[in-house]
Amino acid sequence: MRGxxxxxxTRKGAFVLCSDGKRARWDxxxxxxxxxxxxxxxxxxxxxxxxxxxxxxxxxxQVIQRSDDGGATWEPVGNxxxxxxxxxxxxxxxxxxxxxxxxxxxxxxxxxxxxxxVYAGVEDAGLFRSTDGGHQWExxxxxxxxxxxxxxxPGAGGMCLHTIILDPHQPGRMFAAISAAGAFRxxxxxxxxxPVNHGLRSEGIPDPDAEVGHCVHRLAMHxxxxxxxxxxxxxxxxRxxxxxxxxxEVSGNLPTDFGFPIDVHAHEPDTVYVVPITSDAExxxxxxxxxxxxxxxxxxxxxxxxxxxxxxHCYVNVLRDAMAVDCLDDCGIYFGTTGGQxxxxxxxxDSWTPIVRxxxxxxxxxxxxxx
Amino acid sequence: MIRVVLxxxxxxxxxxxxxxxxxxxxxxxxxxxxxxxxxxxxMLRGTIRxxxxxxxxxxxxxxACEQDLSHEPPDSVLPDAVAAGTQPYLIVAxxxxx
Numbered sequence: 349m350r351g352x353x354x355x356x357x358t359r360k361g362a363f364v365l366c367s368d369g370k371r372a373r374w375d376x377x378x379x380x381x382x383x384x385x386x387x388x389x390x391x392x393x394x395x396x397x398x399x400x401x402x403x404x405x406x407x408x409x410q411v412i413q414r415s416d417d418g419g420a421t422w423e424p425v426g427n428x429x430x431x432x433x434x435x436x437x438x439x440x441x442x443x444x445x446x447x448x449x450x451x452x453x454x455x456x457x458x459x460x461x462x463x464x465x466v467y468a469g470v471e472d473a474g475l476f477r478s479t480d481g482g483h484q485w486e487x488x489x490x491x492x493x494x495x496x497x498x499x500x501x502p503g504a505g506g507m508c509l510h511t512i513i514l515d516p517h518q519p520g521r522m523f524a525a526i527s528a529a530g531a532f533r534x535x536x537x538x539x540x541x542x543p544v545n546h547g548l549r550s551e552g553i554p555d556p557d558a559e560v561g562h563c564v565h566r567l568a569m570h571x572x573x574x575x576x577x578x579x580x581x582x583x584x585x586x587r588x589x590x591x592x593x594x595x596x597e598v599s600g601n602l603p604t605d606f607g608f609p610i611d612v613h614a615h616e617p618d619t620v621y622v623v624p625i626t627s628d629a630e631x632x633x634x635x636x637x638x639x640x641x642x643x644x645x646x647x648x649x650x651x652x653x654x655x656x657x658x659x660x661h662c663y664v665n666v667l668r669d670a671m672a673v674d675c676l677d678d679c680g681i682y683f684g685t686t687g688g689q690x691x692x693x694x695x696x697x698d699s700w701t702p703i704v705r706x707x708x709x710x711x712x713x714x715x716x717x718x719x
Numbered sequence: 720m721i722r723v724v725l726x727x728x729x730x731x732x733x734x735x736x737x738x739x740x741x742x743x744x745x746x747x748x749x750x751x752x753x754x755x756x757x758x759x760x761x762m763l764r765g766t767i768r769x770x771x772x773x774x775x776x777x778x779x780x781x782x783a784c785e786q787d788l789s790h791e792p793p794d795s796v797l798p799d800a801v802a803a804g805t806q807p808y809l810i811v812a813x814x815x816x817x
Contacts, residue, residue, distance in 0.1 A: 381731075382731075383727075383728050383731075384728065405728065406778055406815070407726070407728070407776065407778040407779060407812045407813065407815075408728065408729060408732075408766035408767070408776065408779070408812075409765055409766055409769075409776060410765065411732065411762070411765075411766065424732065424762035427764070427765045427766075427770070428764075428765060428770045429770075430770065430771060450771075
């Protein structure tokens with residue numbers, strides 16, 4: 349029987365949650381790298397035993413861990429992330445130029461077809477690639493070399509490149525998103541990039557329609573229809589039908605369009621999930637009711653999903669990389685909270701059950717559907 | 720032999736049970752001790768000293784013989800007791816909660 353493996357990164361270590369196709373009973377292992385912040389753990393689509401993890405701490409900086417056996421054992425690989433050439437400056441919070449400084453890896457995106465190739469999105473925003481299984485990392489400088497880069501500013505969480513999406517149908521096309529610069533697209537395997545933010549409107553920046561400067565929280569794509577992108581922006585849920593060339597708002601009847609994660613059903617490209625959060629000042633669900641919202645129409649029309657989720661006194665957040673889906677026939681949806689719960693739905697969101705309740709604050713959730 | 724004590728999270732990273740004993744050729748300085756440590760345990764590169772500039776990471780401290788050597792030049796000679804192995808060279812993670 350097929351199964352799933354949930355890869356969870358938390359403030360104090362990584363956890364691996366495994367189940368069979370029923371997703372009713374779970375085997376929980378970890379913490380791996382206890383005491384370290386694990387921003388992201390992700391498996392290779394080309395080899396499910398190959399996992400990469402971003403491990404960091406304020407004391408000792410960045411470590412990248414690699415597993416070749418599905419998370420049973422791990423080995424540290426390369427951790428040197430040196431910006432290409434003279435790094436230059438971006439804008440600091442006060443508007444002054446600030447040198448690019450590496451802080452941590454937010455997101456690891458393994459290649460779709462080569463287990464040894466993996467991309468890393470880092471803070472301060474930059475894109476790195478390893479082609480030897482994580483031992484050596486080289487920056488793809490075209491992104492940070494864009495003319496607008498000196499004007500990029502950090503969001504409250506730092507100036508992070510948090511989303512990397514590889515187009516499965518058009519070789520060389522990839523998307524990246526940066527808080528708070530916006531969405532970018534490359535059509536030449538990351539060599540050159542351009543902003544793709546037309547249609548975004550952000551009241552919190554001097555020019556609400558600016559080409560860059562938008563606080564994009566997350567992008568999502570369905571593999572069968574890569575020209576359609578969904579976006580959870582700081583405020584606003586957005587959709588593009590032309591690979592980011594233009595965006596329109598699809599927040600519709602959401603109770604609030606602030607939030608962090610967004611994801612797409614594995615088999616229904618028009619079924620989208622978000623977790624509305626009260627506001628940028630109140631990072632918790634409206635009225636203490638934790639609700640995932642689902643649209644079956646590609647946005648605009650949303651329904652609350654509540655069964656099994658706390659509907660009172662719940663004041664957790666769900667961070668941008670903390671939602672994922674599996675590829676089983678009854679698509680499973682998963683998300684982790686800053687309160688340490690990992691919730692799973694084995695019926696596309698109709699009902700939810702906590703797999704585990706008391707982990708450290710969850711930073712990321714990724715899924716592997718195993719043969 | 721030079722004795723080196725690492726903070727717990729770096730012992731875990733390097734899979735070290737207790738003290739590390741290192742043989743250091745030439746003068747025993749902070750740089751030569753750390754170079755020898757990183758040569759034996761490459762996974763520690765970048766976790767004690769910054770990859771880019773070689774400087775001590777901000778929340779790491781170096782103690783020996785009841786002295787804070789964190790601000791000493793990296794090539795200054797360590798105390799005789801460290802060189803003789805009667806006192807350990809302590810790599811310390813700054814205390815912090817949370």
